[in-house]
Amino acid sequence: MNPRPGRPQETTRDSLLAVALRLFAHNGYRGTTIREVTALANANLGAVTYHFGTKEELYRQVLESVLGPLKDRVSAASRLEAPPLDRIEAMVRAIFAHIREHPEMPALMVRELASGQAPHHQILTTFREALPLLVGMIRDGQRDGSIREGDPVLLALSTLAQPIYLNLARPVISRVAGVDPQHGDDSDRIVEHVAATVRAQLGRRP
Amino acid sequence: MNPRPGRPQETTRDSLLAVALRLFAHNGYRGTTIREVTALANANLGAVTYHFGTKEELYRQVLESVLGPLKDRVSAASRLEAPPLDRIEAMVRAIFAHIREHPEMPALMVRELASGQAPHHQILTTFREALPLLVGMIRDGQRDGSIREGDPVLLALSTLAQPIYLNLARPVISRVAGVDPQHGDDSDRIVEHVAATVRAQLGRRP
DNA sequence: TTGACATTCATACGTATGTATGCCAGTAAT
């Protein structure tokens, strides 16, 4: 059955996921109501119950839809044949590319970190998969002398902080400083800045 | 009147503020209920209405109680008589000292950034006051050659990202890596790491 | 002792919430 004759082929389920992603990221889990999600998705109030069963399961699938592709991108970057710093830069750029497609990812992630409690399973496994890759690359670089000494785990977190936080703060940047983050040019500027910053913060001083 | 004969001198109002800070940071505004706050503060359900009028005003005062002292610390660090990189390091250490007293600050702040909408007035003015100080120090350093070139605003954000994100991710670090963030030693280790990282990411390569 | 004031308390009210239920429309196979 063709569910929504207007847009090309998007099913109700997809609309729900897309809208829920936006709302969960902006307003949090408790701050997002099923009524709001279904209304914005032009769906019936019962649609979430029908397609996902519960609000909790909807949230879980939202996380999965965003974090799944991220893990793939990141691990692909880490398997490149290149010096450690180059692979790390590739990973950072992969994260940016992912965020460009899923702009709500940093907000979603950071909300989980802020909760204090154990984050959702999806987030935990993403960390458990991605962090060791980054830590491994940093160890490689420390071994060959291209990366400065220091706890590799902390260095990895300092690296991850850059793409996450810079993207998170973008709306505020434009409000406080004069940088307008709407245009793609600025987006590129930020990517280049972070790439250079990560190299600077990891690289060994000559 | 002596409100709570058990603990030394804490008024109901203070308990409400303290409990609310914890809950707002962990569960967000909507995720925090007045019933939970008052119960954990051993106060009556009506206590928030009586002391603060509304939940919104309680939140506002929580933000103020945390952000007010932060602005003072930060601006004090920026007024030191020292080379730019040293003043920046002092500011980073000041932020860490503040977070040690108010561990919920990063979560509270980051939730506001994640909202996408205009953050609360308290947050905005904190940024408007603190960011120019940091940007100014970075400009000073670029002028005297101690700090590498690049957009000073982006460099400032990359600097702020370190203390905020590292503290935010601490609970997850312990769960994923082996770093146990409970003990003060680790806290010190993280401060030193961030201080070194900030210097590395800003400093001009010789 | 009385009276004024500050605070605490129990309870009520209207609304918003997640979920359950039952009915209807369209499609595809028998």
Next chain:
DNA sequence: ATTACTGGCATACATACGTATGAATGTCAA
């Protein structure tokens, strides 16, 4: 043509929420 099935829809229900109200209690000055 009938049946079965998938998806959509309107509505109901119990609970949780923020806030309002008024009575009770304690403190202190006169």
